[in-house]
Amino acid sequence: MVKDSTNNQNLLTLKNIESGYGHVKVLHNVSLKVKKGQIVTIVGANGVGKSTTIKTILGLIKANAGEIKFKGETINGLETYEIVASGIGYSPEGREVFGNLNVYENLRIGAYTVDKKDFSERLEEVYKLFPRLKERKNQEASSLSGGEQQMLAIARALMQDPDLLILDEPSLGLAPIIAEEIFNRLAEINQMGTTILLIEQNVSLALQLSDHAYVMEKGKFVLDEKASVLAENDYVQKTYMGIA
Ligand SMILES: Nc1ncnc2c1ncn2[C@@H]1O[C@H](COP(=O)(O)OP(=O)(O)O)[C@@H](O)[C@H]1O
Ligand SMILES: [Mg+2]
Structure with missing residues (x-):
C-alpha cells in the first residue's frame, strides 16, 4: 500500500515537553517536528532521555507539561x-518480541487492531x-x-500499517552488516510512504538514512538540523x- 507522502505537513509535533x-x-523543554514522509532521528549518548521521549509520545509515561500532536490532534x-490505534507503530529498545510465541503469532499480536480481511494483505506485505521471517x-x-x-519487532509494528513508525535503537547489539541490512529495509519502508522516527547511537548510519536529526544531551535538544548538515558538523x- 503506497501512501500519499507528497505533502509537507507536520505529522507529529512535540512542544515544550517536560517529562520524567x-x-x-x-526531559526539559523538548520540542520536535516530524513531517509526513520524513525519516527523523534522535541521536545522543546513553541515558540522556531518548527513550523517555518516545515513552512520553506513546503515553507510557505522562508529560508534566507541553503538548504532543499527531495528525493535528492532541x-x-x-x-x-x-x-x-491512531496510527503509531512502535519497535521498542531491546526488541521485546514474545520469545515463546512463533513468528506468525508475534505478527498476529501486532495486528490486533487490523480486521481479518486486511490481515492477510499486511502479512504478505x-x-x-x-x-x-516468512521462512521462519x-x-x-x-x-x-x-x-x-x-526484523520481527519492526514487522510486528508494521502489521497495523502505521502512519508513523517509531524505532528505539534498532541496530543495538547487531553486527554492522546486519545493522546495514535493517537500515536498508527502513529506507524501503519509508519509500513506501511510512514516516519514521528513529533513535540511534550509530550516528553515521542514522545520519545517512535520515532527512532531519536532533542531538539530545541531558534531556534537551542541543542541535537540530538537516541530517546531511549535521553529518558535516x-x-x-x-x-x-569518532572522527577527530
Ligand atoms: N523507569 C525509570 N525510572 C526512573 N528513572 C528512569 C527510568 N527509566 C529511565 N530513567 C532515567 O532517565 C534518564 C534517561 O533515560 P533514557 O530515556 O532511557 O535514556 P536513553 O534512552 O537516552 O539512553 C536516565 O537517567 C535514566 O536513568
Ligand atoms: Mg534508550
Missing part, C-alpha cells in the same frame, strides 16, 4: 492503546519485506538471531562519530 519519572525530571493524555514463520521467536528478532563528528 516521579520526582526525577528527565494526544497527550490519551491511553497508550488509543495512541497506537511484511513477509515480502522480510522474507527471512513457525519458529519460536526466542530461537531467532538478534537481527531476525529486530565538527562537534557532531568529534563527539558522536
